[in-house]
Amino acid sequence: MNQQSSTVREHSTRGSYVTGGDFNRDTNYIEDRITKNGEAGLNGEPGWPVERGRYRLVAARACPWANRTVIVRRLLGLEDAISLGQPGPTHDARSWTFDLDPGGKDPVLGIKRLQEAYFRRFPDYPRGITVPALVDIASGAVVTNNFPQITLDFSTEWTAFHRPGAPRLYPEHLRGEIDRVNKRVFTEVNNGVYRCGFAGSQEAYDAAYARLWAALDWLEDRLADQRYLVGGSITEADVRLFTTLVRFDAVYHGHFKCNRNKLSEMPHLWAYARDLFQTPGFGDTIDFVQIKQHYYIVHEDINPTGIVPAGPELSGWLTPHGRESLNGSPFGEGTPPGPVRAGEQVSPGHGAG
Template sequence: MSQETESTSTAAGGTNGHSTRGAYVTGGAEFTRDTNYIEDRITKDAAPGSNGEPGWPVEAGRYRLVAARACPWANRTVIVRRLLGLEEAISLGQPGPTHDARSWTFDLDPGGVDPVLGIERLQEAYFKRFPGYPRGITVPALVDVPSGEVVTNNFPQMTLDFSTEWTEFHRPGAPQLYPEHLRDEIDQVNKRVFTEVNNGVYRCGFAGSQEAYDAAYERLWTSMDWLEDRLSGQRFLVGDTITEADVRLFTTLARFDPVYHGHFKCNRQKLSEMPNLWGYARDLFQTPGFGDTIDFVQIKRHYYIVHEDINPTGIVPAGPELGGWLEEHGRESLGGRPFGDGTPPGPVRPGEEVAPGHGAFR
């Protein structure tokens, strides 16, 4: 089915007619992600397309980012938005951690309605622009507030555009997450991290046969070992500062021990048993803009409840213990400057904080 945890376009039966059972695992087959997204972009020099599609200009206050805390792809956009200081320019809608086969819902908001868009389901924004939209109703999504229509769900491009197209609204001291002189290397690293790690854990978890699982497992751990070695002598993935590459890897690492190790059977080792990757993940987690976006309770509820194919009981595990995320990491000895010539972001915007008891604590 399309985009893993965000694939919600097709009802799969069940007692309420909207169960996700059968939506994720196809018997005898390997998991293949649908990477066809709405490719519209919000740009500085936007102009209407030749096919009559609208242009989407950068404009503060016009767009709402809909990004569930549970989703790793959405989590990237929340981190980049915060690091760059785009909170005033792009508002944030936060669906709850669970959904059925129809759509993500705004069940955490008063009355179950997004206070800006006035909708109960993200599906409504997709259908308003594309009636009967046939693909996954996915997060993250940028929605045009005046029209209520979805603009794009192309998450890989979304964060790059935050860095390159929204510069007018970056905060003073915003880091260079996609610096021109490193883009080729960042793109190369991102490609391997996406295919082998970000998506690799899903190929393990949603494998429909032993053979598909074994192949996915081997590919995942080959690249995890490559990352462990790469991070033995450098603090960050590319260059000596935080870049887009670190954001993309981090959201998978944050979910590894709580979800992927057990739920997705990625269990050769825990992240906490890989010294360099674990130190690197803690370094980022303790950096403003990263760990303060991670809601472990919502993450576990999403995966263990929504994925009926691989956890039909819906039981959410109590563990793992999370205090280790706050332990000293010692990565400063490798040098590097997290924000380069910039500065850390300030406090989390009111109303966007992780709920008490949902983050890492001792």
């Protein structure tokens, strides 16, 4: 066995995802926050204040949790305040890598593996090296990987750097309902597809499958006569649901055995997903090639061959959705974001066009 194949085997992801019975996600994250007031860190370290150019968002295109942060950053116009590092679509048991960048290094942080930023903060960090992560550029140390809080803080703590016309993604008068919808969407849909895919027994799979489809049917009914999940314009709730829906037919339907039907066979959810996809800030962040490479190559437990499927056909994402007839407008009193920044565009042939 040569050195390269030995290294690949040593750091295989096999056994990392399907461990028997129910799949239980580790939701213990680095809970530091970057705030207007610069609150203290986890262990009493100096706080993390909002500062233009101080932090780098590391967010792989393939990951739905990271995709949320990329969408919100773009909708709010935070590109000049927070730079973006994008690892490649695959990783081994150690961490995400910057294999798409020249020399295999992030051009700002100068690291090959995201693991390095975690270890600079916590040398014995015991959990998974996850994206998204916000990294303090000067020290090279991770600040937080608490993805649900990151996007909320983008909306509420980084307001000084929002673009003119930025939408209100977490308006105060809707926060209670947004939080309630988000809780059900996370447990039953965002994480529900993973509970199906990583189930370690038939019983665990059957229970996860039933919960997932009960929630998707609830969403199908909810979106029958309203354009967005909460209120009359796009909110945090829509961002969180979209990143699962956009991966559904390409990955979750087959790879995770979520196959009662395709998203494209649910008329209201499919139209809703297309409406968002065609809204600036959503579909222009989606790289279907990287998405498929990530799931089908990394999850050795459920796809040991590593073969990446050629389908599905993607042109349907660009077909008319008809949701304009419902009350609501994408950005409320705001405006759409401008063109995608240079260096952040989805590669030609990787989108739906």
